[in-house]
Amino acid sequence: MRAVVATLLLAILALAGCQREERDTRPQSARGSGEQPTPVTTLEPGGQRPPGSDNKAASFEANAFHMSEGKRLFGWFNCSGCHANGGGGMGPALMDEKWIYGSSMESIHSTIRDGRPNGMPRFGDKIPDDQIWELAAFVRSLGGNAPSSAAPQRNDDMMAHPSENRMPDAATLGKSP
Amino acid sequence: MSSADLASERAPATERQASAEGDLAPEHDGPRDTGMDDAMLHGWLARTWGTAPGIVGALSSVDHKVIARRYLITAFVFLCLGGLNAVAMRIQLSGPQRGLIGPDLYNQLFTMHGVTMMFLFAVPIVQATGIYLVPLMVGSRNIAFPRLNAFSYWVYLSGGVFAWISFLLNMAPDVGWFAYVPLSGPEFAPGKRADVWAQMITYTEVSSLAVAVATIVTVLKQRAPGMSLDKIPLYVWALLVTSFVVVFAMPAVMIASTFLILDRLVGTHIFNPAEGGDALLFQHLFWFFGHPEVYIIFLPATGMVSAIIPVFARRPVFGHLGLVLSLIAVGFLSFGLWVHHMFATGLPRLGASFFTASSMMIAIPNGVQIFCWLATFWDGRPVIRTPLLFVFGFFVIFVIGGLTGVMLASVPLDLQVHDTYFVVAHFHYVLIGGSVFPLLGAAYFWFPKISGRMLSERLGRWHFWLAFIGFNAAFFPMHLVGLWGMPRRVYTYPAELGWGNINLFISAGAILFFLSFVLFAFNLVHGALKGAPAGDNPWDAGTLEWATSSPPPSYNFARIPVVTHVEPLWAEREALPVATGLRVDVRELLISTVAEAHPDIREKSAAPSIWPLLAAVAVGGTFLFSIFTPWAIVWGAAPVAITLTGWFWPKGAPEDEE
Amino acid sequence: MKRLLPMAFAAAGTVFLQGCAGWQSALDPKGPAASELAWLIWFFAGLCAVVWVLVMIALAAPLMMRARAQAQPLAVDAGADDRKLRVVMIAVGLTTAILVGLTLLSFFADRTLAAIGSDAVLTVRVTGHQWWWEVRYEDATPSRILTTANEIHIPSGEPVRLLLTSNDVIHSFWIPSLAGKLDLIPGHMNVLDIKADKPGVYRGQCAEFCGAQHANMGTFIIAEPRAKFDAWWNDQLQPAAAPTADEAKAGEELFLRRPCVMCHRIGGTPAGGTVAPDLTHIASRQTLAAGTLTMSRGNLAAWIADPQGIKPGSNMPVVELSGDELNAVVAYLEGLK
């Protein structure tokens, strides 16, 4: 009885736990480090890049630590200057269900790294690759595309919008394209 | 005291008339123990009170001794795990700039060390000792609310397992056992680590609150006839006071951890200064519990000291009343000095000085206790056996801890040593010296009663000296390194600060201390298997637990003893006066009046049941999933309600029906 | 086995001497506050030692007795107990007296400490960050307000007022050889007055657990004669020296083009990041990474190349630079005296 409960508990936590709680701060160049040649044109059909860095994307997209780091950098790098806490301003809103270039980690990553037409600058040189992945993971969580058990919680400052871990799950609302 | 005034006449009279006019089922009756010969009596009681065979029987047991044994073993396992944490940390700190353990793991290690030692070892083990001994010492057949007692164990177990599984999954809390916000708050503690802390607290507090209530009621209502307040053994007094402190202190930390998890999970702003909250609120709540917590751990230990000393000093303890009063005084004062943990937060000067005074004041009742114990020895050379050795160790170490505590009470002085290794040294002197050494003494003292066999005296002495020397080698130098500026909770330190050698020395001592527990574990196993038979009363002690066989039968006493002296067995050497007239075919025990312990009611004690375990599973599952979603509380309500109903619904056993 | 104990204290004693000379020791006071406190510590410790010895004597006495404890435990000599009661009463009385004395003592010590900063000449705002210290020198004229990091220069012999706050988690500012510690709490402002009697470098570190790199959050108080201090302030107010050597020029260009610029500020360049230490005069500091490394070309390179190896979990990211690029950046930073 007790053993059953214990093992059950273990199983549940193991599934949810390990990936969510990992905290490696060194760049993982070993896994495909997203080092792709800068494209000639920044226009991309559907915004889908050829895979190759997906295992890296996977290691970031559901990881609580990386997402909260992304949230910190989102503030530090003043992304809100254009995207106003994800609500949108000069730049598009990140909290709604409209993803011009798709909601996949890869496309958000390349959006930040290479920039996009109509004003999104390219940060490829200015932000280390891992931090771009962290930002991408956080941006996805803004739209409710991250597991709520890993998505960032509220900050200790004025509340702009409900914290990311309380976003309605995009999948259930058919947000993601 | 004559038996005339013990058999109270008035109570039944009114009651019969009440039941006469009320619509009651006719009184059932069954065989009584009056005039029954011992063999037959044993047969009846063993059948009535015994734990059913088989795994289900074992899981359904409500025998306080069975539950207590499980508690003790589990708590000892957690002690070893917490000790291993400490050893790992000491290896990392044994030299400057060691690279064995990174900060991420180290922070989990010291958090788990603190959490395990405080919530999974110290509090449970002192309460467990109480669960085992209090019903025996007050001469009752079982603890009050035995099913609640069983439930508390299962909740405690699930909480501990939960915390340690998280540790294995690299998601153990890494914010310190105090988990200050904002570090443990929503912004700076990503993932579920801090939530694990918050919910683990809830588990363990639920269980210790349940035990506290059961203990209080056992002491107040289930004392043997004649055990008036002035005849209650000091150990029982200590447990009573402790339980009251638990009842009033533990809710504070539950509130704190609930606020924390609300902030993290549903985005409340209780600790968010930008939206009207405040970070210091958490510290106030935490330490309002945190300081009494120290006395929750320490007071039962003083009870053990008060139980061991008279036996080896061969006289009743000196100043019984003074000791009781100082116990109560400490219990009260412990709520008046939580702020001395917060002097460095820059509180108003005057307020701080007030808490200096109150913190100094609590040293007075503790002093009274020390002096009374010392005075007890002055009649002649005491009989030196291992339990007494550990009590001496307690004096040597705890007095140092108490005195450095006086240093910490001073605001300005505290500002230099607060959060340094000086404080680490101080509270290990207080908690290990003040609680673990008495506990070890108690282990040697009561092991014969629990197991029926003696522990090896020779190994015991080796164990004592190993522990004593290891402890002092590990913790005394910490005072110095703290004054030289080494803060707590650092995973490494620069070489040029010159803390290397002394830390190496400390680590060596720590490992020595850990080895002493390995030796102890061996002694326990060896004693349980090969120890010399103990007999009922190997130390010729005076309190009631020694009046029954070792180990005690499931029903504790064939007949309920009648108490005529604070050390009944010393007062009644030829024949122990007993009370007769209880039924033997159902679990009937004696309820007595609060102050005078007049016999009042023959009440049924709850029969074994599997439902407490099921309820614990339901509650535990609810807590577990509530770290992922608040809705878990809603879903969890159903199974919890069902299991609790199943628990209380009568199943036709006479204990439920009559 | 019991022989171990003396050894323990002997060993402790030897390191003790070395400890006292430490530059981060409460027992090696270099300012009025710390001296007051060191005296207080010694006094309390001495008194406690005396009390402890007395208790131990009272405990050991019965062990020396020839008379065995009686076999009949209830045969207690009432007269003896009355005498004991008197002794215990006296002991309790003495305890109370001592405690009252100590309470008053610490109360007055507190008053003395409070008096130190009454005539502070300089106000410095210290803000805690994970895991470094932002230091801002307040001044009436905005142009003289100065922001630096981790190292606090003060004029020796003059009281300085520190305003302590934090903008992430709780930290605690502690320079053992100058004063007791005080917490930096988000949403609160604490005031700590310090004074260094003689010029010198006094080390301290964060004393409230603040996360992964709590262990490597050091800070320094650098006390200098007034003239030297004023000169330092004026130097620090200057914008960064423009690089002359080609390598350094390349370094500056890299600094502004690569991630460095996102977080760090360098006065007189477009680099205006405020979330990480100000590097305008980094080369004039004695240490790197909040007291973790001493300032040197090698350490600069090491820190930039592998910050996560030196301070795992810190917010300084790993930036992929080639060897030449690394050298260039280091050369540039080295020039920022």
Added chain:
Amino acid sequence: MNQRPAVDLSGLPTFGHGPRSPTWWGTLGFMALEGMGFALAAGAYLYLTTLWPTWRLSAPVPDHWPGTIVTLLLIVSLVPNHFLARSAKQCRMVPVRAGMVVMSLLGLAPLAVRWFEFPALNIYWDTNAYGSMLWVLLGLHTTHLITDVGDTIVLTVLMFTRHGCSGRRFGDVGDNAFYWDFVVLTWIPIYLLIYWVPRLG
């Protein structure tokens, strides 16, 4: 060791009411610790109010009517509760059954109104600390309300079964009534904190 009979217990009753019964003391114990929880939550609320010049932090005042109705209902329920306790003490089955039914209903009624209290607070828990504390206090008391009503209903059913007519059950009924008094009593200060303290600042 040898024994000599000294006291005869055979004449004692098999159950007692109120302070004579351990269950009553257990209930008291749990009241003590839950009351402590309430007190600390209220303390935290008051602590925060003192930190800010204007408490309520520019939030709209809560609409007190639902709360006031709950308060009145609870106070009214004390009367039948008292009678129930008395007939339980006298072990009279019919009035006890009736009383239990009444108390179940009088427990459900405030619970129903309680549903409208949350929107009446005019603020969400995640707007600011003031809103958080309001929701916490209200939620804390609601959990007690729910548990006690559930307990009452189960006990009511029990009293209509064959298990009903035993002294123990009547004792349980008495303790249940005792606990209801506690639930009502704790509500009064919380009601004032939630609806009237914000009107001061």
